[in-house]
Amino acid sequence: MLPRTRRVRVALDVNGRRHVLQIPPHHTLLDLLRAHLGLLGTKESCGEGVCGACTVLLDGRPINACVMLGASAHGRSVTTVEGLSQDGTLHPLQLAFVECGAIQCGYCTPGMLLSAKALLDVCPAPSDEQIRQSLSGNLCRCTGFVKIIDAVRLAARRLAAGSG
Amino acid sequence: MAAATDGLRSPAGPLIGRSVPRLDGFHKATGRFAYGTDVVVAGMLHGRVARSPYPHARIRAIDTSAALATPGVVAVVTGRDLPERRFGALVKDETVLAVDVVRYVGQPVAAVAALAVEAAIEAAARIAVEYDPLPAVDTPEAALRAGAPLVHEAWTTYVAHPQLIRAGNVCGAATIAKGDPSRGLADADHVFEDVFTTEPVHQAYLEPRVAIAAWEPPGVLTVHSNTQLPFEAQTVLADLLGIPPGRVRVITTGIGGAFGGKLRVGVEHIAAVLAQRVGRPVRIVLTMAEEFAAAYPRHAMRITLRTGVRRDGTIVAKEAHALLDAGAFGGSSPGLPSVATLVLAGPYRIPHLSIEATSVYTHKQNFGSYRAPTGPQCAFAVESQMDMIARRLRLDPLEFRLRNIVRDGDEGPSGQVFGKVSLEAALRKAAAAIGWGHRRQPHHGKGLACSWWTTTGGPSAVYARLHADGTATLATGCAEIGTGALTAVAQIFADDLGLPVENVTLISADTLATPYDHGAQGSRSTFAVGNAARAAAADIRRQVLGLAAEVLEARVSDLGLRDGRVYVRGTPSRQVELGDVVRLAMQRHGGLVSSGTFVAPATPYKTDCVSGHFYPAFHAPSFHAHAAEVVVDPETGTVRALRYVVAQDVGKAINPRLIEGQIEGGVVQGLGQALRERIAYQGAYPLVHNFSDYALPRCGDVPQITSILIEEPSDSGPHGARGVGEPPIITPPAAIANAVHDAVGARVTDLPLSPERVLRAMRGRLEGAA
Ligand code: FES
Numbered sequence: 005m006l007p008r009t010r011r012v013r014v015a016l017d018v019n020g021r022r023h024v025l026q027i028p029p030h031h032t033l034l035d036l037l038r039a040h041l042g043l044l045g046t047k048e049s050c051g052e053g054v055c056g057a058c059t060v061l062l063d064g065r066p067i068n069a070c071v072m073l074g075a076s077a078h079g080r081s082v083t084t085v086e087g088l089s090q091d092g093t094l095h096p097l098q099l100a101f102v103e104c105g106a107i108q109c110g111y112c113t114p115g116m117l118l119s120a121k122a123l124l125d126v127c128p129a130p131s132d133e134q135i136r137q138s139l140s141g142n143l144c145r146c147t148g149f150v151k152i153i154d155a156v157r158l159a160a161r162r163l164a165a166g167s168g
Numbered sequence: 169m170a171a172a173t174d175g176l177r178s179p180a181g182p183l184i185g186r187s188v189p190r191l192d193g194f195h196k197a198t199g200r201f202a203y204g205t206d207v208v209v210a211g212m213l214h215g216r217v218a219r220s221p222y223p224h225a226r227i228r229a230i231d232t233s234a235a236l237a238t239p240g241v242v243a244v245v246t247g248r249d250l251p252e253r254r255f256g257a258l259v260k261d262e263t264v265l266a267v268d269v270v271r272y273v274g275q276p277v278a279a280v281a282a283l284a285v286e287a288a289i290e291a292a293a294r295i296a297v298e299y300d301p302l303p304a305v306d307t308p309e310a311a312l313r314a315g316a317p318l319v320h321e322a323w324t325t326y327v328a329h330p331q332l333i334r335a336g337n338v339c340g341a342a343t344i345a346k347g348d349p350s351r352g353l354a355d356a357d358h359v360f361e362d363v364f365t366t367e368p369v370h371q372a373y374l375e376p377r378v379a380i381a382a383w384e385p386p387g388v389l390t391v392h393s394n395t396q397l398p399f400e401a402q403t404v405l406a407d408l409l410g411i412p413p414g415r416v417r418v419i420t421t422g423i424g425g426a427f428g429g430k431l432r433v434g435v436e437h438i439a440a441v442l443a444q445r446v447g448r449p450v451r452i453v454l455t456m457a458e459e460f461a462a463a464y465p466r467h468a469m470r471i472t473l474r475t476g477v478r479r480d481g482t483i484v485a486k487e488a489h490a491l492l493d494a495g496a497f498g499g500s501s502p503g504l505p506s507v508a509t510l511v512l513a514g515p516y517r518i519p520h521l522s523i524e525a526t527s528v529y530t531h532k533q534n535f536g537s538y539r540a541p542t543g544p545q546c547a548f549a550v551e552s553q554m555d556m557i558a559r560r561l562r563l564d565p566l567e568f569r570l571r572n573i574v575r576d577g578d579e580g581p582s583g584q585v586f587g588k589v590s591l592e593a594a595l596r597k598a599a600a601a602i603g604w605g606h607r608r609q610p611h612h613g614k615g616l617a618c619s620w621w622t623t624t625g626g627p628s629a630v631y632a633r634l635h636a637d638g639t640a641t642l643a644t645g646c647a648e649i650g651t652g653a654l655t656a657v658a659q660i661f662a663d664d665l666g667l668p669v670e671n672v673t674l675i676s677a678d679t680l681a682t683p684y685d686h687g688a689q690g691s692r693s694t695f696a697v698g699n700a701a702r703a704a705a706a707d708i709r710r711q712v713l714g715l716a717a718e719v720l721e722a723r724v725s726d727l728g729l730r731d732g733r734v735y736v737r738g739t740p741s742r743q744v745e746l747g748d749v750v751r752l753a754m755q756r757h758g759g760l761v762s763s764g765t766f767v768a769p770a771t772p773y774k775t776d777c778v779s780g781h782f783y784p785a786f787h788a789p790s791f792h793a794h795a796a797e798v799v800v801d802p803e804t805g806t807v808r809a810l811r812y813v814v815a816q817d818v819g820k821a822i823n824p825r826l827i828e829g830q831i832e833g834g835v836v837q838g839l840g841q842a843l844r845e846r847i848a849y850q851g852a853y854p855l856v857h858n859f860s861d862y863a864l865p866r867c868g869d870v871p872q873i874t875s876i877l878i879e880e881p882s883d884s885g886p887h888g889a890r891g892v893g894e895p896p897i898i899t900p901p902a903a904i905a906n907a908v909h910d911a912v913g914a915r916v917t918d919l920p921l922s923p924e925r926v927l928r929a930m931r932g933r934l935e936g937a938a
């Protein structure tokens with residue numbers, strides 16, 4: 005049998021739902037989401053904070069979940085890709101990613117979407133330069149980024165039209 | 169979730185040439201798409217691989233006792249515990265785990281299965297191996313020197329393809345010989361000799377390779393893995409485990425990027441032997457460090473070109489010698505010299521050719537098939553030299569190319585005869601779009617390059633079935649690796665049946681449930697699977713119309729099929745729902761099913777001018793021209809790509825947006841190789857362990873990219889389509905090198921064009937001028 009490892013208590017909000025968990029202290033926020041909550045949308049690639057595949061929003065700011073301990077998310081609120089669509093309706097960013105061809109293998113997509121959301125939340129009409137800046141921590145090997153930038157631009161326009 | 173997808177529904181009407189959104193887009197955008205890293209099997213153990221720290225060493229002893237004593241460990245396997253069976257595509261030179269000798273840093277030596285990942289990691293670290301380090305060969309040149317250690321001392325005993333040319337450390341070689349090159353060179357007014365080198369680059373798919381192997385009753389080995397080629401994995405696993413292939417079910421999971429890196433077995437075989445040993449499912453997920461140390465990256469190459477040219481700019485003869493660093497095992501390498509020779513000849517009319525490419529074993533990881541394998545290296549050499557020659561002869565590089573390119577009806581390097589060749593159009597369009605010949609600012613430069621590539625043949629088969637709700641299932645053995653090719657296939661199939669594309673459900677890549685397919689490789693998926701889908705659609709359409717003719721009391725020839733309905737032409741009110749036809753068929757004989765097959769017709773070539781070839785001709789060839797504009801910082805040597813244009817003959821753009829995606833993605837990968845990417849080695853020791861050591865292009869590095877799609881139909885593609893996935897990566901290093909020269913007069917003949925190299929070349933130019 006495996007030796008029982010120590011556990012710590014974490015209480016946090018994920019996509020608007022409150023969770024109270026007991027997790028091993030060395031588990032990352034990414035482990036918490038994937039292994040403890042079964043939210044598999046957030047991806048792991050490099051595992052060391054350089055690719056952005058694991059990007060989630062922590063109190064609205066994008067962070068790499070693979071390099072943050074799950075325990076440090078105590079008392080905070082997390083948004084993952086599963087929290088983007090509401091009642092079966094895609095978030096405008098999700099819809100734009102599909103329509104613009106911003107998704108190929110899609111492994112970077114959840115992280116890209118959340119980095120893009122963080123941008124649009126604070127900057128509803130970003131310049132292309134701002135879009136590039138805010139996605140610079142997210143690697144994509146498939147698309148060459150062109151259509152990802154197109155998609156963020158389109159979503160921003162639609163969001164502005166919808167709210168204005 | 170009907171409401172959610174409303175925005176994604178495509179309007180009715182013809183589907184060919186329409187940029188419909190990819191069918192898996194919704195699931196990928198919502199995080200529900202299951203990749204290899206998301207798949208788990210009940211009761212599974214976790215596997216971990218212990219790897220060699222040496223490029224070449226004898227294994228004196230392996231002590232597994234500490235590993236076995238680690239809490240949670242169930243089994244430890246070493247090479248000696250397994251029957252000695254070897255695998256490999258053209259030469260069987262590799263064992264699952266090293267036996268007696270290790271041949272590269274990262275080679276699997278032992279594997280553990282444990283109840284938890286942490287326990288597996290700890291146990292793997294506790295496997296104590298005593299090594300006697302041996303001298304290693306770290307380059308092909310070193311491996312070819314007299315007296316160099318043999319990477320495989322027993323190479324003569326290995327099973328190999330009878331046509332494969334091998335000798336000592338040479339694991340594959342191919343030549344093209346045409347005309348009389350020495351006379352051609354002697355008759356030329358000028359002979360130019362130049363040497364080019366490239367370094368290894370990695371596919372850098374974001375999702376590591378994963379396999380979960382489970383033995384299921386009645387004795388079927390089921391493996392879920394993110395492989396591009398489930399049928400190859402099936403054969404290899406059956407061979408290695410000594411079981412019939414019909415008992416091996418390989419199911420491709422969702423794939424998070426592949427680019428040729430997931431063709432050959434990577435981890436499936438290790439998971440399978442562990443699962444066999446412990447009698448429970450075993451899952452192995454590789455780490456990025458393992459991915460950089462032991463994958464199938466692009467070969468380093470060294471290329472020497474001697475080209476003879478007449479004063480008027482006509483090329484008369486070419487000699488080329490190329491060495492590929494194969495690494496310690498064959499993998500894809502023995503077959504690739506063949507491909508290299510065709511790219512080295514280039515898309516040019518050259519009467520006298522002597523071209524030779526050789527794959528050489530070294531004590532490094534097994535370099536393999538990264539998207540358009542050998543293409544970027546060879547095109548970098550050929551197209552850089554074209555520019556160098558043009559400038560030496562004071563010819564415009566565009567004019568010089570136009571004077572020499574192949575044209576309609578010409579003969580290719582191995583004697584294949586081309587149909588329509590759209591290369592002049594591609595060159596002119598790319599040049600026009602970049603503003604070729606226009607004045608430019610200081611330190612800005614423009615470069616042109618062109619090349620050609622194949623649409624890999626190989627067979628494809630599909631099953632099709634129509635359902636009573638008017639939807640269809642299409643089952644293909646081909647995996648969707650992210651390109652969207654299977655969406656294009658669904659478009660082709662749906663178009664033939666007058667169905668909305670969303671009504672097609674794809675089942676893919678399962679060696680026991682889907683028919684055989686040569687696989688997602690070589691720019692062939694839309695081409696070959698699309699053709700098989702057309703055959704299946706034609707069959708099922710005949711069945712539908714036959715039944716509908718009875719129902720509608722009309723002649724089959726008067727019927728049309730549109731929007732899920734069969735109607736009588738001229739009187740569209742006389743119609744029947746497709747679903748009703750299916751229901752009728754179900755009552756009569758069990759429903760509407762069909763199959764379709766396709767194999768690309770062989771492309772004739774001249775057998776007497778090639779040797780050692782496994783790809784002697786380029787099927788349904790595509791021609792492409794690229795143009796780049798760069799700016800070079802004269803102080804730092806840093807190159808920035810500003811604008812990039814691709815003009816590519818795609819035959820027929822089934823889904824233009826998907827093709828643009830292939831072009832943009834391929835160009836940016838090519839820019840990575842052009843400017844920064846390299847798996848650095850110190851001797852035979854790799855220095856790259858993760859993305860932090862490997863300079864992948866990021867969002868801010870990307871220039872404006874313009875895609876110009878030329879549609880010159882191929883003879884054999886569905887609706888005339890040609891392969892599109894690989895070509896975009898071939899030409900960027902050459903286009904960029906040429907643009908850098910145009911900008912600052914500095915010629916860099918080694919990839920990548922790092923700032924140091926550019927600066928050095930600039931300094932050399934100044935010194936040369938002084
Ligand atoms: S997986 Fe977290 S940054 Fe790469």
Ligand code: FES
Nearest residue numbers: 110112144145146
């Ligand atoms: S779509 Fe594959 S990594 Fe971005």
